[in-house]
């Protein structure tokens with residue numbers, strides 16, 4: 452019986468290596484291709500089954516079903532995750548003394564020291580989030596609440612006619628029943644034609660769950676801003692001070708008159724596929740524009756000028772910081788597509804212009 456179990460195990464192992472080779476999972480096949488994983492994930496009961504031979508059939512069954520499924524999920528996860536780029540860290544200037552929107556706490560400019568870290572090269576996409584949701588069965592907060600905020604300009608007449616109320620301060624936002632990441636403009640919409648666009652309608656808590664599943668975390672605001680600046684000092688945008696160098700669009704923003712007329716000169720009235728606009732000098736895409744991105748920090752508008760190492764924001768708060776502006780930003784009302792710009796939402800909020808990307812510590 453022991454022999455049987457062993458050969459089944461071997462078979463699974465060989466298959467697993469085969470899957471890895473075929474899918475060319477990167478760098479360290481020997482370590483990462485799953486034989487180890489199978490081993491590590493065995494429960495005591497399974498060990499006993501194998502060694503004692505009391506119930507070899509069950510053990511074999513578990514290997515072929517449970518462990519294999521776990522392994523397949525692990526491979527899927529690795530295929531799913533975004534490439535991360537290594538940020539050098541060191542001293543940089545965070546914030547600005549010439550704030551576009553002073554009440555947002557963009558200033559004062561301060562010297563910040565960061566340890567090196569990794570950050571994902573693009574916003575998390577619908578495809579990536581779908582893979583996460585398929586494997587973990589994560590239910591987003593918007594799905595639990597049964598609604599989410601959608602920009603009214605994107606709604607169908609049918610959905611519009613069913614609206615109950617809008618947000619007084621921002622009448623272009625409507626809570627829409629049945630709007631969630633799978634249905635960004637409400638129940639009659641879908642993501643099938645935009646799997647490579649950033650995922651929408653994810654709360655801070657959902658973003659946190661995804662990054663944790665990925666073995667990653669949300670970037671701190673300081674890390675995010677360091678990444679945004681691309682090594683440039685005291686500039687407005689990830690590429691410099693000019694919004695459109697040589698007349699080119701460098702980010703998915705709003706052109707025309709907000710909120711009534713989007714000329715989509717940059718090619719997009721809504722989100723764009725990630726990596727459609729030029730990367731900054733660090734190789735990072737859509738740091739400003741496309742979607743707002745959650746960061747790990749609690750929100751506050753008060754910052755000290757003191758030099759700080761690896762700041763993580765206030766200890767507590769009611770809102771989380773988001774950075775970078777979105778496809779809805781226009782200078783006339785949301786001049787927030789700058790690296791120093793910032794805004795906030797409660798951690799359970801979600802909307803049709805808010806997403807995220809993950810970061811990670813450098814542990815090796």
Ligand SMILES: *[C@@H]1O[C@H](CO)[C@@H](O)[C@H](O)[C@H]1NC(C)=O
Nearest residue numbers: 527578579580581582583585
């Ligand atoms: C998620 O599951 C659905 C339904 O089984 C499937 O159609 C889709 O391709 C899966 N997506 C990913 C990214 O695995």
Ligand SMILES: [Ca+2]
Nearest residue numbers: 703704717719
């Ligand atoms: Ca646009």
Ligand SMILES: [Ca+2]
Nearest residue numbers: 737738740742
């Ligand atoms: Ca963005």
